[in-house]
Amino acid sequence: MIQLYIPLNFLGTLYREIKQSLTDLDRMFVLMDQQREVADAPAAQPLALQAEPELRFDDVHFAYHPDRPILQGLSFVVPAGKTVAVVGPSGAGKSTLARLIFRFYDVQSGAIRIAGQDIRDLTQDSLRRAIGIVPQDTVLFNDTIAYNIAYGRPGASQEEIVQAAQAARIHAMIAASPEGYATRVGERGLKLSGGEKQRVAIARTLLKNPPILIFDEATSALDSANERAIQQELQKAAQGKTTLVIAHRLSTVVDAHEILVMDAGRIVERGTHAQLLALGARYASMWALQRNQAQQ
Numbered sequence: 001m002i003q004l005y006i007p008l009n010f011l012g013t014l015y016r017e018i019k020q021s022l023t024d025l026d027r028m029f030v031l032m033d034q035q036r037e038v039a040d041a042p043a044a045q046p047l048a049l050q051a052e053p054e055l056r057f058d059d060v061h062f063a064y065h066p067d068r069p070i071l072q073g074l075s076f077v078v079p080a081g082k083t084v085a086v087v088g089p090s091g092a093g094k095s096t097l098a099r100l101i102f103r104f105y106d107v108q109s110g111a112i113r114i115a116g117q118d119i120r121d122l123t124q125d126s127l128r129r130a131i132g133i134v135p136q137d138t139v140l141f142n143d144t145i146a147y148n149i150a151y152g153r154p155g156a157s158q159e160e161i162v163q164a165a166q167a168a169r170i171h172a173m174i175a176a177s178p179e180g181y182a183t184r185v186g187e188r189g190l191k192l193s194g195g196e197k198q199r200v201a202i203a204r205t206l207l208k209n210p211p212i213l214i215f216d217e218a219t220s221a222l223d224s225a226n227e228r229a230i231q232q233e234l235q236k237a238a239q240g241k242t243t244l245v246i247a248h249r250l251s252t253v254v255d256a257h258e259i260l261v262m263d264a265g266r267i268v269e270r271g272t273h274a275q276l277l278a279l280g281a282r283y284a285s286m287w288a289l290q291r292n293q294a295q296q
């Protein structure tokens, strides 16, 4: 029994970590099928997709544990093909939004709708196929770099993989390593920095080409050249897609259709960059603070 218990326990821990960082879910779900927290409703239907679906939160309440509410009545819309950004202090509940959209957990009350359909009425498979997530920390498989990129769309051709890597600006680095795309990733192979891993995640998402994108911007600082390059790629990938950006750097959100400022599970301010600056409150002081830090 002990022998069985240890690996299962380990897998459970791994699963929780992966769920927390929103990575490489499908493979883990296969492994951990019995541990899913949400199940398809008996009459679940596949998501009926327009090219650019609207994403809507209607009065969403959520708690990981019943005695500690995390989201307290959140309502917002990401219009079809537009980008909405979420900012706010650590622990405000920003990443929780992404976990709920992907339906790792179900909301306690209210609803999340995609193209007008409550995501609890959809098959999880169709829901997850429609969403691409670039997480804060990308977990890579101990396999070739080509496999890691193609993970976004199994069966992708070598040419498609190279195109995605080029668009995510990671091709040059791969091409420079002795075995190119056949180089293994990991301890004894290609070691990737945080920024490079995030570019692999972008390449995956570009290959997957889903109508809904979620970017959970890395909290850890990248060097500014890396950061600018990644931001440009993200912006390109987001064009014409329904996109939610969870941002830590305000420079990412300036062009968003709407910016939501969250604190303690509530939206405390909302508007465009210009509107929020004119308001002269929370967002405006966050902006001033980041500008000062950047100038130091």
Ligand code: ATP
Binding pocket: 020, 064, 065, 070, 088, 089, 090, 091, 092, 093, 094, 095, 096, 097, 219
């Ligand atoms: P950051 O900017 O630091 O990433 P965030 O705004 O994204 O923060 P969340 O990760 O959404 O914050 O977390 C919101 C709250 O929920 C935090 O207080 C966190 O401790 C709690 N929380 C997050 N994940 C879990 C979990 N799996 N179980 C219990 N509580 C959790």
